[in-house]
Amino acid sequence: MKRIERGHPYHAERFNPLKKRRVIVKINVTHGNIGEQKTDAIILNLFEGVAEPGGATGAIDKALGGAIRDLIAGGDFTGKARTTAVLYPRGALPASRIILVGLGKPEGFNLDRARTASAVAAQKARSLGAKRAATIVHGAGVGGLSPEPPPLRSEGLRRAAQAVVEGALLGLYEFRELKSEEAEPPLDELALVEFDAGKIAQVEAGARAGQVIAESANFTRDLVNQPPNICTPEHMAAKAEQIAAAYGLAYKALDIGQMRELGMGALLAVTSASHNSPKFIVLEYRPQGSGDTPPVVLVGKGITFDSGGLSIKTAADMPEMKTDMAGGAAVLGTMRAVAELKLPRPVVGLVPATENVIGGSGFRPADVLRASNGKTIEITSTDAEGRLILADALVYAGRYKPAAVIDLATLTGACVVALGENMAAGMFGSDDGLMERIRRASEASGERVWPLPLYEEYRERINSDVADMKNSTGNRYAGIGVSAAFLKEFAEGYPWAHLDIAPTAYLNKANSPWPKGATGYGVRLLVEMLRGWE
Secondary structure: OEEOOOOOOOOHHHHOOOOOOOOOOEEEEEEOOHHHOOOOEEEEEEOOOOOOOOHHHHHHHHHOOOHHHHHHHOOOOOOOOOOEEEEOOOOOOOOOOEEEEEOOOOOOOOHHHHHHHHHHHHHHHHHOOOOEEEEOOOOOOHHHOOOOOHHHHHHHHHHHHHHHHHHHHHHOOOOOOOOOOOOOOOOOEEEEEEOOHHHHHHHHHHHHHHHHHHHHHHHHHHHHHOOOOOOOHHHHHHHHHHHHHHHOOEEEEEOHHHHHHOOOHHHHHHHOOOOOOOEEEEEEEOOOOOOOOOOEEEEEOEEEEEOOOOOOOOOOOOHHHHHOOHHHHHHHHHHHHHHHHOOOOOEEEEEEEEEEOOOOOOOOOOOEEEOOOOOEEEOOOOOOOHHHHHHHHHHHHHHHOOOEEEEEEOOOHHHHHHHOOOOOEEEEEOOHHHHHHHHHHHHHHOOOEEEOOOOHHHHHOOOOOOOOEEOOOOOHHHHHHHHHHHHHOOOOOOOEEEEEOOOOOEEOOOEOOEOOEEOOOOHHHHHHHHHOOO
16 A cells, blocks of 8 residues: 655645636634624524524624614514525625524524524525625524523534534535536635634634535535546546545555455456446555554445446436445545544545446346355345445455444435435444444534344345345345345444435435535534544
8 A cells, every 4th residue: 555645735626627616615713893894794693583682693783773673573584594684784884784594493403503504694695796704603602592502502612613614615515517607606705703812712623623524525525426427436546546645645446456366256246347447445544643543444335326237227216326426425525534634543444436337247136246255145136236345345344453344325225215315324233332423423413313223134134045145135125224234244343333325415406505416424424423532
């Protein structure tokens, strides 16, 4: 494995080979009074049901002679979540306009609602043509309520600042690389304004983390949104190598010959019909002073296009199959964030990347494959290919003697049926402590997971007459549990968790404030988990 010397920090210019670049929003932290900011827009908030605004919103209301109270009294702005109102100071303040964003009801207010409010407000500022905006930290003063709601009181100002920056950058994301028309003018700069000088360091730390994590999630979204003729296995490997070059990670990408030497028969079967060569991507982050500390290994499914193979998908379902590498993209985005945040725990990212297409050399139902741990697999469906490439990757992960292994995959439509579109990822695992770490990270990051059972009977469903196991039962009522039971056969000797992100990786239609397309799911979750790993 070669170690790539650290180069210039990542920015969109490094990774995007096309002329249209994703706009980078400058984030800064300012000490002062929000009402004294000379900017295109200042962003304030209001809880639903509040008639007399307090805090920064109340102070601006007084400066405007009660204009905000008039809006509330007239029913023109209620503070309902995801709503905005715009006021023009007409010289009473240095700012050109004021954007009020609703926080919803005070009950249950949390970091994810602060994140969403920030996204809504940033999008509104952009739609109004603002180039620069200044915002209070939603959740710091909590709209003047006292005492602060427990969720934010326990998370602290740093967490609130992180959520505000994440929300703004995630909400402003657009994938426009392949469009010929110009986008609406971007918001170039967002300032977080804090009145208390003693709190500036907390706000700066939160804003810094929020920017790194959101940009890494947006990097993941860029990969998933690319068409499959651009985002091939070679393309994913090139992106991984660029991350390594930017942050000094160790990098390698195994080719077909090396996969054969390792006996990766399951992965090689999936790739056998494709003209695009597979890549088994390996990124290693080992911070100074970590010594022999066992790493956490992240494994991401990297099927850059999935036709279903001979068990072919329907024409209507196939276009979305460019997103079947979302787990692998999330692993790459997480490795980028881990390195830039300089987390103390070693982390390894593994992405088996290949296509699953149809051809004379492709694998077939009734074939028997041998994975790299020697176990044999009877193929009942070539469309159950993700678990095959993950099988060899999970075996490979064992060589690191890891503290834990977490895999992410858009694995089953059954998980979408079980949990609903864009609700939560399904979580299975062999270790309760690891799953609890993920659950806590889910609550803090806003990327939800839901634990699902791994009954022994699921394993019985894939018993085979001719091999150690089948890759699919063919029973639509056991799809999600059987897939996890299959993976468990290859995740031996270490704590393991499996996240089926099929419900959460992609939005088929916009869900305000989040646009249609890739969500970047997994980056915020995994980084949060790794930041808290002692």
